[in-house]
Amino acid sequence: MAKKRSGGGLTGTQQAAKFLGVSVLAGAVLAGIALPAAGALGLAAKGTVEGFDEIPANLKTPPLSQRTTILDSKGGTIAQVYSRDRTVVALADISPYMQKAIVAIEDSRFYEHGAIDLKGVLRAMNKNATSGGVAQGASTLTQQYVKNVFVEEAGDDPDKVAEATQQTIGRKVKELKYAIQVEEELGKKKILENYLNITFFGQQAYGIEAAAKRYFSKSAKDLTLDESAMLAGIVQSPSRYDPVNDAQEAKKRRNTVLQRMADMKDISQAEADKAMAAPIKLSVSKPKNGCITAVDGAGFFCDYVREVFLSDPVFGKTKEDRAKLWNQGGLTVQTTLDPQAQKSTQDSIKNHVYQKDTVATAVSLVQPGSGKILAMGQSKPYGFGDNETQINFSVNRQMGGSNFGFPVGSTFKPFLAAAAIEGGKPPTQQYPSPYEMDYPATVQTCNGKPWVNDGKPEPYHLENENRSEVGPFALKDAMAKSVNTYFVQMLGDIGMCPVSQMTDKLHVLQGNGAKLPMVPSALTLGSTGMSPLTMASAYAAFANRGTYCTPIAIESIKKADGKSLPVPKSSCSQAMSQNTADSINTLLRGVVDSGTGQEAGLKDRDNAGKTGTTDARKNAWFVGYTSNLSAAVWVGSPSQRVEMNNITIGGQTYEQVYGGQVPGPIWRDAMNGALQGQPSAPFVSVNIPDTGQKPGVPATGAQGNNGDKSKNKGRHKPKPGGDNKPPPNPDQPFPGISIPPGVIGGDTGEWP
Numbered sequence: 001m002a003k004k005r006s007g008g009g010l011t012g013t014q015q016a017a018k019f020l021g022v023s024v025l026a027g028a029v030l031a032g033i034a035l036p037a038a039g040a041l042g043l044a045a046k047g048t049v050e051g052f053d054e055i056p057a058n059l060k061t062p063p064l065s066q067r068t069t070i071l072d073s074k075g076g077t078i079a080q081v082y083s084r085d086r087t088v089v090a091l092a093d094i095s096p097y098m099q100k101a102i103v104a105i106e107d108s109r110f111y112e113h114g115a116i117d118l119k120g121v122l123r124a125m126n127k128n129a130t131s132g133g134v135a136q137g138a139s140t141l142t143q144q145y146v147k148n149v150f151v152e153e154a155g156d157d158p159d160k161v162a163e164a165t166q167q168t169i170g171r172k173v174k175e176l177k178y179a180i181q182v183e184e185e186l187g188k189k190k191i192l193e194n195y196l197n198i199t200f201f202g203q204q205a206y207g208i209e210a211a212a213k214r215y216f217s218k219s220a221k222d223l224t225l226d227e228s229a230m231l232a233g234i235v236q237s238p239s240r241y242d243p244v245n246d247a248q249e250a251k252k253r254r255n256t257v258l259q260r261m262a263d264m265k266d267i268s269q270a271e272a273d274k275a276m277a278a279p280i281k282l283s284v285s286k287p288k289n290g291c292i293t294a295v296d297g298a299g300f301f302c303d304y305v306r307e308v309f310l311s312d313p314v315f316g317k318t319k320e321d322r323a324k325l326w327n328q329g330g331l332t333v334q335t336t337l338d339p340q341a342q343k344s345t346q347d348s349i350k351n352h353v354y355q356k357d358t359v360a361t362a363v364s365l366v367q368p369g370s371g372k373i374l375a376m377g378q379s380k381p382y383g384f385g386d387n388e389t390q391i392n393f394s395v396n397r398q399m400g401g402s403n404f405g406f407p408v409g410s411t412f413k414p415f416l417a418a419a420a421i422e423g424g425k426p427p428t429q430q431y432p433s434p435y436e437m438d439y440p441a442t443v444q445t446c447n448g449k450p451w452v453n454d455g456k457p458e459p460y461h462l463e464n465e466n467r468s469e470v471g472p473f474a475l476k477d478a479m480a481k482s483v484n485t486y487f488v489q490m491l492g493d494i495g496m497c498p499v500s501q502m503t504d505k506l507h508v509l510q511g512n513g514a515k516l517p518m519v520p521s522a523l524t525l526g527s528t529g530m531s532p533l534t535m536a537s538a539y540a541a542f543a544n545r546g547t548y549c550t551p552i553a554i555e556s557i558k559k560a561d562g563k564s565l566p567v568p569k570s571s572c573s574q575a576m577s578q579n580t581a582d583s584i585n586t587l588l589r590g591v592v593d594s595g596t597g598q599e600a601g602l603k604d605r606d607n608a609g610k611t612g613t614t615d616a617r618k619n620a621w622f623v624g625y626t627s628n629l630s631a632a633v634w635v636g637s638p639s640q641r642v643e644m645n646n647i648t649i650g651g652q653t654y655e656q657v658y659g660g661q662v663p664g665p666i667w668r669d670a671m672n673g674a675l676q677g678q679p680s681a682p683f684v685s686v687n688i689p690d691t692g693q694k695p696g697v698p699a700t701g702a703q704g705n706n707g708d709k710s711k712n713k714g715r716h717k718p719k720p721g722g723d724n725k726p727p728p729n730p731d732q733p734f735p736g737i738s739i740p741p742g743v744i745g746g747d748t749g750e751w752p
Contacts, residue, residue, distance in 0.1 A: 059178040061149050064088055064198055064207070066330035066560055067289075070302055072337040073372075073555065079294040079302045083327040085214075085287060086206040088560070091193035094208055095223035099192060100266040101232035105257045107141035108264055111188055115142045115179035142179045145195040150175075152198060196220075201231060202238030204287045215243065217283040225267065226275040229257040247280045254280070292383055297346035299382025300392040300400075301337055301373070305553050307399045309333075312568050330560030336372035336553055341365050341629075344673025345375040352650045352666045353379040353635065355387045358642050359649060361663070362393035363670055364532040365631045368540040371549035371570030373533070374629070375674065380638075393638060394532045397512050405511020405529030406634050409612030409659065410482045411621045412526030414542070414584050417475060417487075419502040420494050422580045427587065427688045431489040433471025433478065436463035439488060444495030445518045451496065462488060462525075476688050480590040482611060484525060491524045499523045505575035506538040506548050526612060532632040535623045540630035542588070542608070545684065546581035547572050578684075584608075585683040592624065600624060600664030602671060605680040609667070611659030617644040622663035624671070626680040631671055633663040 067082035091099070103110045109117055117140050139147070154160030182191060201211035211231050212220040223231070233253035234241045243250035255276045262272035291302035309315050309326050316322035345363050353361040357379065365375035380389045395401040421427055438459040442450040453459045464470075464484050471478075471486065478486035491499065496518050503516055503523075510516060511529040521527035533551060541548035549572040557565040588608035592601035596611040600622050609624020619636035635657070636644070644657035654661065 059146065059149065059181055063328055063330065063560065064152060065328045068326070068329040068331040068333060070294075070305060071332065071334045072298075072339045072342070073335065073374075074339055075334070076339055077295070078298050078335065078337060079291050080288065081290050081302070081306070082329050084206040084329070085204050085210045085289060086197070086329075087209040087213075088197045088207065088330075089209045089220055091189055091196075092221075094193070094196055094220045095228055097225045097228035098196070098208060098220060098223050098231065100264075101225075101228040101257055101261060102196060102235070103141065103192070104260045104264050104266055105232050106144065106235065107139075108260065110141050110192075113140065115140060115183040116176055139175075140179065141195055142182055142191050143175050145191055145198065146175050146178045146182060148195070148198045148200075149178075199235055200238055201234050202242050203244060203284075204289075213285055214287070215282055215284060217285045225271065226254065226258070226278050229261065229275065230254040230280065233257045243280050243282055244284060247282075251280050294382065296339070296342045297349070297377045297381065298337060298342055300378060300394060301335070301342070301376040301553070303382065303390070303392060303400055304373075304376065304395055305333060305335055307395075308553055308568065311398070314566050314568050331565075332558045334555045334557070336367075336374060336555055337376075338365075338374040338674070340676070341375040341670075341674035342377065344676075345670040346377045347673065348666050348669035349377050349379050351669065352662065354650055355379055355381060357649050358647070359635055359637050359644060360393060361633060361635045361666060362532050363631060363633050363666065364394045364536045365629060365670065365674060366533070366536040366540050366551055368543035368625065368628060368630055369547070369549060369572075371537065371540075371551045371572070372555075373551050373553045375631075375670070376533070389638070391638065393634065396509065396531050396534065401531055402511055402529075402638060405531045405534070406619050406636055406640075407528060407614040408526035408530050408535060408621055408623075409614040409619060410484075410526060411535060411610045411612035411623045411632075411659070412524070413479065413482065413487050414588060414610055415503055415506065415508065415538070416491060416499050416524060417479065417587065418542075418576055418580055418584050419498040420490055421583050422502065422576050423494055423498050425490075425494065427476070427583045427686065428474050429490070430472050430474045431478075431486050431493075433464075433469075433473045433483050433486040433489065435467050435470050435485070436461065437485050437488070439520055440492035443492055443520055444497065446497035446500055447518075451519060474690075476587060476590055476690065479587045479610075480596070482591075482596050487524050488520065491520055496520070496523050502576065503538075505573070506541055507550065508534060508538050526614070532634050535621070535632035536630045539609075539623050539625050539632065541575050542581050542584045543625040543627055543630050544581075545578045546574055546576040548575040579686065582684045583686045583688065586686045586688055588624070589683070596658070597622060597624065597660045597664055599660050600668045602626070602668060602675075605675070606682045607671070607680075608683070609664075611664065613657070613659045617657055618642065620644065620657050620659045620661070620663050622659050622667045624667055626671070626675065627683060628678070628680050629671060629675055631667055631674075633667045633670070635663045635666070 064086060065082070065084040066086045066088060067080045069080050070078045072078055107117070151161060154163070186194070197207040197209075200206055201208070201214070203211075203214050205211040205214040208220045208231065211234075212218055212223055212227075215231065216223065216227055230243060230250060230253075233250065233256065234243075236253075240246075241250050241253045258267075258272040258275050261267045262269045291299040291306070294302045306326065310319065310322050312322075316325055345365060349361055349363060353359070360378060360380045362378040363375070364373065366372065367374055376392075376394050378393050380387055380393075382388065382390060384390070390400075391402055392400045393402055393406075396405065397403050420429065438461050439453045441453050441459075444450050462484055465482070469481060469483050471483070473481070473483055473486050475486075477483075500516065500518065500523065508516065508530065511531050516522050516528055537551045538548070549570045552568055552570045554567045557567055559565060585608050588610055589606070591597040591611065592607055592609050597609050600609055600611075601607060605626055607624060607626045609622055612621035612623070613619070618640050619634065621632070621634050623632040625631065635649070636642070644654065647654055647657065649657070649662055
């Protein structure tokens with residue numbers, strides 16, 4: 001008598017021997033299942049055994065793709081993302097009704113046969129022969145599980161999926177051999193558990209737990225008899241028996257399953273009849289997948305986390321490796337997002353800029369000293385509808401941001417001042433600072449070849465925001481009033497190379513990832529486009545007494561098996577001396593105390609910041625910080641086609657928008673809420689003496705003195721041969737709109 005295994009069926013070796021020993025039958029059977037033409041049986045039999053022996057012995061079973069949960073820093077759920085909605089559960093957590101129903105309808109002799117049901121094969125062969133086609137299959141539950149493994153391995157590749165499901169003898173032979181291996185290694189209960197977790201139940205639900213949640217809003221362990229029968233019936237054809245779209249067809253199929261369960265003595269006929277009489281009662285939970293479902297406007301941060309995962313080599317050597325790991329899912333990603341800071345940021349955004357406004361705002365909050373991104377939000381929500389977008393205005397293009405970032409205006413001036421002080425200029429440095437002037441005739445660059453002011457028909461020229469802004473000025477007043485001519489004279493004095501070196505240390509790049517161009521407008525008045533995250537991270541170095549830390553979004557990642565993955569760490573480096581940073585902090589305190597940023601200032605702690613407004617008022621910025629939090633706020637048109645004059649934003653009309661006027665209050669309210677209940681250490685102050693006020697010049701902070709606007713009559717053009725022009729279409733941000741030479745990213749963003 002043949003030796004039986006626990007759970008029923010022959011051993012794997014005996015099954016293989018029996019399979020190979022009846023090669024003629026096997027060939028005929030396989031051909032009968034896969035091919036309707038009887039004439040092909042001989043050829044099928046000839047190649048079957050050889051193919052069987054050549055198949056690798058071990059079935060590679062990839063981890064089942066599951067949903068990934070993204071958490072904030074306190075453990076709250078931000079969003080769940082998945083390529084396949086699946087939650088793997090143990091057999092003990094699946095209703096006994098469900099276990100019996102799937103066996104009854106898919107493989108009623110599951111516990112009696114081995115990997116291959118020869119009785120079923122013969123029955124199918126006979127049925128197919130008499131019908132002249134493929135009227136009946138002969139796959140056991142184990143074989144179906146193996147086929148699903150092939151499909152899972154194929155992922156979202158349509159060619160691989162087609163290969164995994166093609167109706168060929170070769171695939172069937174492969175499926176049979178691996179079914180034998182699976183029966184040998186796993187046993188019946190584990191096979192059933194795996195099958196219920198891997199199979200597709202329609203409506204984007206993979207596995208029984210996701211299906212129970214989708215159709216009945218409950219767990220698989222709580223499924224009733226009629227619910228289990230309905231789900232078991234779906235498996236054969238998820239589209240045909242979809243109860244959401246065709247309840248009548250689903251009910252017929254459910255009743256077929258119930259009768260089959262009664263025939264198999266899994267339930268009594270009375271139980272079957274009662275369940276058959278019940279209507280289909282659904283409690284559908286719609287799929288909630290992706291960053292679009294994120295809480296408190298954190299969809300863009302959620303998407304940024306995904307971009308970090310897909311781009312950082314710590315998660316895999318190649319992009320394909322990283323994408324495979326992400327799509328496999330089952331991860332628990334704990335991020336740096338602080339729920340208090342995120343809520344405060346989003347509340348402030350909603351209070352000051354409406355979704356329907358012609359302009360938008362984007363805000364990023366970063367923790368000095370750690371690089372942790374604590375909040376990220378914008379007024380145009382994450383989505384596909386009207387006044388929604390999937391462009392993350394807070395980050396660079398390669399991380400899902402706008403094509404070029406947004407010109408930062410006078411918020412760039414602290415970088416120039418830091419370079420000057422680091423190079424030995426005193427924080428009391430004075431320059432004549434007239435209302436208007438030509439740019440210097442030449443400005444030294446890093447390559448020894450100076451930039452030359454060779455504008456035609458006249459030299460490049462600039463002016464201050466107000467005619468009352470006439471020097472001489474010292475740095476303290478010039479920073480508070482944001483005097484353009486002062487900083488252009490400073491650049492002419494120290495040259496562009498120290499500024500370029502400082503911005504390199506602060507990781508200040510254009511929104512397209514390129515280095516800042518070696519032209520005066522870029523290295524003085526912020527004519528190039530950058531992202532709020534770049535600016536918040538760079539200013540965080542001032543708060544951190546000169547130490548810059550790269551921004552990070554991920555604290556930890558655990559796989560479904562509980563094992564931890566390595567995550568990117570912030571890299572910190574000294575960008576400037578502590579004295580230089582302390583000097584900048586002292587200077588920027590004047591901006592919020594009595595300068596252009598008075599509307600933004602915090603009242604209960606040391607804070608500093610800088611305003612910025614660009615030509616034609618297309619962009620307005622406020623970037624500021626305390627000792628433990630740095631934030632950047634941008635307001636403008638993503639298309640860069642809206643001039644913010646006589647404009648309504650957030651229900652309030654503005655004659656002209658300034659950096660301290662709209663972005664400033666957004667920054668103030670976001671910071672106040674984010675820092676509520678948290679102390680902030682005071683800055684280390686540097687004594688910067690007042691140098692006196694020139695008679696006739698309004699006091700710093702006087703009404704209407706908003707000198708943060710970087711205004712130019714001329715534009716800066718590099719020397720011939722210097723490739724500093726914006727790229728041609730299609731990379732030029734707005735087809736048909738020319739950008740003045742040398743103003744890299746001057747009018748940038750993503751085109752509509």
